[in-house]
Amino acid sequence: MKNEISIGLLGLGTVGSGVAKILQQHQQDLHHKLGVQVSIKKVLVRNNNKERLSILDPNVFTTDINEILNDSSLDIIVEVMGGMDEAKHAIEEALKAGKQVVTANKDVMAQYGHDLLKLADEQKCDLFYEASVAGGIPIIRTLEDGLASDRISSLMGIVNGTTNFILTKMKKENMSYETALAEATRLGYAEADPSADVDGLDAARKMVILSSLAFSTEVHINDVLVRGMREIQDGDLEMANKFGYTMKMVGSSKKDEDGIEVAVEPIFLADSHPLASVNNEFNAVYIYGDAVGETMLYGPGAGSLPTATSVVSDIIAACRNLLLEVNGKRVHSAQHERVIKPESSRFAKYFHRLLVKDEVGVLSKLTAIYSKHGASLQSVMQHPAEQDGQAELVFLTHQISRQQHLDVLNDLAGTASVISHYRIEGEETA
Numbered sequence: 001m002k003n004e005i006s007i008g009l010l011g012l013g014t015v016g017s018g019v020a021k022i023l024q025q026h027q028q029d030l031h032h033k034l035g036v037q038v039s040i041k042k043v044l045v046r047n048n049n050k051e052r053l054s055i056l057d058p059n060v061f062t063t064d065i066n067e068i069l070n071d072s073s074l075d076i077i078v079e080v081m082g083g084m085d086e087a088k089h090a091i092e093e094a095l096k097a098g099k100q101v102v103t104a105n106k107d108v109m110a111q112y113g114h115d116l117l118k119l120a121d122e123q124k125c126d127l128f129y130e131a132s133v134a135g136g137i138p139i140i141r142t143l144e145d146g147l148a149s150d151r152i153s154s155l156m157g158i159v160n161g162t163t164n165f166i167l168t169k170m171k172k173e174n175m176s177y178e179t180a181l182a183e184a185t186r187l188g189y190a191e192a193d194p195s196a197d198v199d200g201l202d203a204a205r206k207m208v209i210l211s212s213l214a215f216s217t218e219v220h221i222n223d224v225l226v227r228g229m230r231e232i233q234d235g236d237l238e239m240a241n242k243f244g245y246t247m248k249m250v251g252s253s254k255k256d257e258d259g260i261e262v263a264v265e266p267i268f269l270a271d272s273h274p275l276a277s278v279n280n281e282f283n284a285v286y287i288y289g290d291a292v293g294e295t296m297l298y299g300p301g302a303g304s305l306p307t308a309t310s311v312v313s314d315i316i317a318a319c320r321n322l323l324l325e326v327n328g329k330r331v332h333s334a335q336h337e338r339v340i341k342p343e344s345s346r347f348a349k350y351f352h353r354l355l356v357k358d359e360v361g362v363l364s365k366l367t368a369i370y371s372k373h374g375a376s377l378q379s380v381m382q383h384p385a386e387q388d389g390q391a392e393l394v395f396l397t398h399q400i401s402r403q404q405h406l407d408v409l410n411d412l413a414g415t416a417s418v419i420s421h422y423r424i425e426g427e428e429t430a
């Protein structure tokens, strides 16, 4: 029986430092929980001249990844270096060497997760990735264990703190998108290049991971319909408020007998929906299970210690398995064939905001286009437009297919200019 478990830490940045701190500060609790000592024995960094955490022995540092991957005394490799190719390679090599692996890397897990989990199964090793989605929220474990007994039919998440922070500032403090983004950058919530956040790719990667787990299907990044928040136009947030909605950048995935649909986009979310009140940089994941009904997990989506909490929980899980000699016993293979729904069977209500020439007969021309495509309307409203001779019209549809929505937008082009359009969600919980 082991009396010490040795860790090789790849990266000592925001997350890696948090991991080192928690392992050090909670040493006694961990010893009590596991009955053994858990120690960081090697740490990979890029620049060995940076000042490092004084709690770590200066001799643990290396800039040579092979020194860690080839060290047979290490039991668990914790990948918190980020990036794609090197990180993926490190995870693969660690698994091939029979080591347990913990990663926080959503980019790698979204792109190669299915292959890496297969490799982990073959190698009888653990590959845990709790911190890859929603930082400090234990959503992966909830899907794998807590809700293992249920059938999940829908999952919606605010899984990108940067865009949620920006939208909250725009709504509550009337900030412009540019000012809110600058504030997010100043506070360290947004990267110098915010594209992956504001254009939806970061959230799409997380939705690939969550949807694959929730529906036991190999969901791929290209399956996700992605619209970024740069498509939001002046006045759209006010429009949402006026109709009882909150604009949120939401990842959603749904499953029914026709297949799966996954999307990341700014939507009009009913004010009464639990996700509508998730503000600032916080994350939340709302799950609908056939048996359990509604549940929601809420918490910090990033940050050194919150994210490290998830990483260390994965380390504890790997340690427990090591001590019981049951690593790699989870079944990761997808149960269901991947069937992605066509546009014609994705149903939702839609908001369309149009600018038209203010002249007799224009409204009937527009409503004729909706009827031509069988898109029934819940309401039509006129708003004064800023330019003379023009009118702004808002159409709210009943449930229509995404195909009908796209066909209507396409046909409207000759008669109106489409200012903006959004999917409406969450009214059934009102």
Ligand SMILES: NC(=O)c1ccc[n+]([C@@H]2O[C@H](COP(=O)([O-])OP(=O)(O)OC[C@H]3O[C@@H](n4cnc5c(N)ncnc54)[C@H](OP(=O)(O)O)[C@@H]3O)[C@@H](O)[C@H]2O)c1
Pocket (backbone or CB within 6 Å): 010, 011, 012, 013, 014, 015, 016, 044, 045, 046, 047, 048, 050, 063, 079, 080, 081, 082, 083, 086, 104, 105, 106, 107, 131, 132, 135, 301, 302, 303, 304, 307
């Ligand atoms: N930050 C968060 O709140 C958060 C939340 C959830 C998930 N994650 C994920 O956690 C991972 C780490 O994020 P982070 O924010 O901690 O990153 P970070 O602050 O940039 O830290 C990266 C660390 O890895 C080292 N490193 C990177 N590439 C290396 C290479 N090629 N060779 C040697 N060392 C290398 C860096 O060394 P130097 O110190 O010498 O530069 C640094 O210590 C990413 O996958 C990220 O997506 C982060």
